[in-house]
Amino acid sequence: MSRKPVIAGNWKMNLTHLEGIQLVQNLAYHLDSTDFDKADVAVIPPFTSLRSIQTLIEGDRLDLTLGAQSCHHETSGAYTGEISPTMLSALGCSWVIAGHSERRTLFGETDEVVNAKVKAIIAAEMTPILCVGETLEQREAGEAEAVIRGQVTGSLAGVSAEQVADLVIAYEPIWAIGTGRTALPSDADGGCATVRATVAELHGTETAEAVRIQYGGSVKPGNVAELMSQPNIDGALVGGASLNADDFAVIARFHRL
Numbered sequence: 001m002s003r004k005p006v007i008a009g010n011w012k013m014n015l016t017h018l019e020g021i022q023l024v025q026n027l028a029y030h031l032d033s034t035d036f037d038k039a040d041v042a043v044i045p046p047f048t049s050l051r052s053i054q055t056l057i058e059g060d061r062l063d064l065t066l067g068a069q070s071c072h073h074e075t076s077g078a079y080t081g082e083i084s085p086t087m088l089s090a091l092g093c094s095w096v097i098a099g100h101s102e103r104r105t106l107f108g109e110t111d112e113v114v115n116a117k118v119k120a121i122i123a124a125e126m127t128p129i130l131c132v133g134e135t136l137e138q139r140e141a142g143e144a145e146a147v148i149r150g151q152v153t154g155s156l157a158g159v160s161a162e163q164v165a166d167l168v169i170a171y172e173p174i175w176a177i178g179t180g181r182t183a184l185p186s187d188a189d190g191g192c193a194t195v196r197a198t199v200a201e202l203h204g205t206e207t208a209e210a211v212r213i214q215y216g217g218s219v220k221p222g223n224v225a226e227l228m229s230q231p232n233i234d235g236a237l238v239g240g241a242s243l244n245a246d247d248f249a250v251i252a253r254f255h256r257l
C-alpha cells in the first residue's frame with residue numbers, strides 16, 4: 001500500500017505571529033504543487049500564531065496545512081489556559097499533536113490523558129499526530145520496544161481500527177530530540193516498525209499498512225532523504241529545522257534529493 005508522506009514542522013514555543021507569517025511566506029515561495037502531490041506538508045505553530053497563519057493560508061490559497069501542538073480533551077468549560085479541539089477546528093487546523101514527549105515529561109501527560117486527547121481530536125474531525133518514544137535510559141536498559149508498545153496501546157485504547165488507519169503516529173526517541181543526535185536510519189525504521197507491529201496486533205494488518213508513521217528527532221536537510229527511504233517511515237516531525245524556511249523547504253522537498 002502506498003502511504004502519502006506527512007512532513008510536519010513543530011515550531012514548539014518559538015516565533016511570534018509576525019515571525020511565523022514571514023516563515024510561511026518564505027516556505028510557500030520554495031514549494032510548488034509537485035511537492036504537495038508528493039507529501040502533506042504542515043506547519044504547527046504556537047496557538048498565538050494560528051489565526052494569522054490560517055488567514056495567510058486561506059488568503060493566498062496555499063496547499064500548506066495547519067496544525068496545533070496540543071489541546072484539552074473537553075469541548076469547553078472552566079479550564080483556564082486551555083484550548084479545545086473545537087476551537088482549533090474552527091481555526092482551520094487539520095492536525096493536532098497528542099502526547100509529544102515534552103508534554104509527557106514536562107507536563108505530566110500520561111497515556112490516559114493522551115488517549116482522551118486523541119479521541120477528542122478525532123471527534124472534532126481533525127487528525128491526531130500521536131507521539132511515542134523511549135528515553136535514553138529506557139533504550140540502554142533494553143526497554144525501548146516495550147515502552148513504544150505500551151504507549152501505542154495505552155494512547156489508542158478505545159479508538160477503532162478505522163480511526164487508527166487514518167491517524168498519524170510519530171516515533172520520536174527522546175534522546176534524539178533537539179540534541180543533534182539523529183537515530184541511525186535503521187534504528188528510526190526499527191522504532192517505526194515496532195509502532196506498526198503494535199497497530200497490527202491491535203487492529204490487524206490492513207490497519208497497520210494504512211497508518212502513517214513519522215520519524216522525529218533531529219531531522220535535517222542532510223539526513224531526511226535516507227530516513228525517508230526506510231520502509232516504515234512515512235514522514236517526519238521536524239522541530240528545530242522547521243524554524244528555518246530554507247531548511248524546512250528542503251526537508252519537504254525530500255523527493256527531489
Ligand SMILES: O=C[C@H](O)COP(=O)(O)O
Pocket residue numbers: 010100172176177178179180216217218219237238239240241
Ligand atoms: O516535534 C518535533 C520533535 O520533537 C523533533 O525535534 P527536533 O527536530 O528539534 O529534534
